[in-house]
Amino acid sequence: MRKEEGVITTRVNAGTITASPKVAAPTVAAPKVEAAPAAPAARSEAALRAESAAAVRARLAATPGVARIPKDRLEAYVVPHFLSEEECEGLMRLIDAGKVPSGLLAPTADPEFRTSESCNLSPADPLVGGLEARLNKLMGIEPQFGETVQGQRYAVGQQFKPHHDFFHTTEAYWKEQQTRGGQRTWTVMAFLNKPDAGGQTAFPKAGLKITPAPAHLLIWNNLDVNGELNDFSLHQGMPVEAGVKYVLTKWYRERPWNGFTGAGLAYY
Numbered sequence: 001m002r003k004e005e006g007v008i009t010t011r012v013n014a015g016t017i018t019a020s021p022k023v024a025a026p027t028v029a030a031p032k033v034e035a036a037p038a039a040p041a042a043r044s045e046a047a048l049r050a051e052s053a054a055a056v057r058a059r060l061a062a063t064p065g066v067a068r069i070p071k072d073r074l075e076a077y078v079v080p081h082f083l084s085e086e087e088c089e090g091l092m093r094l095i096d097a098g099k100v101p102s103g104l105l106a107p108t109a110d111p112e113f114r115t116s117e118s119c120n121l122s123p124a125d126p127l128v129g130g131l132e133a134r135l136n137k138l139m140g141i142e143p144q145f146g147e148t149v150q151g152q153r154y155a156v157g158q159q160f161k162p163h164h165d166f167f168h169t170t171e172a173y174w175k176e177q178q179t180r181g182g183q184r185t186w187t188v189m190a191f192l193n194k195p196d197a198g199g200q201t202a203f204p205k206a207g208l209k210i211t212p213a214p215a216h217l218l219i220w221n222n223l224d225v226n227g228e229l230n231d232f233s234l235h236q237g238m239p240v241e242a243g244v245k246y247v248l249t250k251w252y253r254e255r256p257w258n259g260f261t262g263a264g265l266a267y268y
């Protein structure tokens with residue numbers, strides 16, 4: 001049995017509905033044998049991810065104020081006014097205080113690939129801890145599956161070029177990430193303000209472009225309905241053309257995450 005199986009409530013809930021067919025009572029006494037524990041049916045990692053996602057989907061569908069964005073190949077939602085103005089202000093100040101040049105997990109030859117500044121926001125800060133708890137509750141995902149919230153600040157001209165949030169399993173980083181919670185599943189992003197121009201979050205393959213609106217959440221599933229990596233989740237933070245853009249990103253994993261590196265050190 002997978003060690004982590006059963007930890008995520010969504011998985012537990014998704015897996016407990018079993019049909020009980022009516023069977024005739026046996027007419028002869030069965031020989032007494034010590035009952036062996038039933039072996040769990042082998043399910044692929046993707047199937048487990050799909051089960052978990054179905055529970056999140058059902059929860060979001062039942063939550064007032066959560067709107068699904070109608071796209072065939074990408075599962076995405078918006079939650080308007082999830083944060084208060086004061087929370088946005090406070091979180092932007094935390095980003096200002098902690099920001100360092102944004103990092104990348106895999107090296108790229110393009111110096112313009114991700115030009116923003118970022119920081120990990122410590123859950124020990126009540127503002128951050130409170131927000132994390134609300135996000136986990138919204139998603140119905142146990143806290144240990146969530147990575148640290150990462151803050152991002154984009155000045156004029158800064159951007160994050162098209163990328164996937166899921167891990168590419170051919171990259172060198174994958175071996176370590178497998179031991180640190182495995183694949184990324186959902187991304188929850190909060191827009192903390194509105195730049196004066198530019199800075200949209202675009203999904204070029206899914207045909208979706210979101211203009212930042214302060215205090216709004218954007219949620220998307222990086223996996224498809226079968227729990228496989230969804231290429232249509234490709235997205236980018238478009239260059240800010242005027243003003244400044246602040247967002248928060250929280251990624252969830254398929255298994256409990258153990259990669260906390262402390263505030264200040266941002267990695268992607």
Ligand SMILES: O=C(O)CCC(=O)C(=O)O
Binds near residue numbers: 238
């Ligand atoms: O800033 C954005 O609009 C996108 C950010 C993003 O893709 C990320 O943090 O993974």
Ligand SMILES: [Fe+2]
Binds near residue numbers: 163164165235
């Ligand atoms: Fe991203």
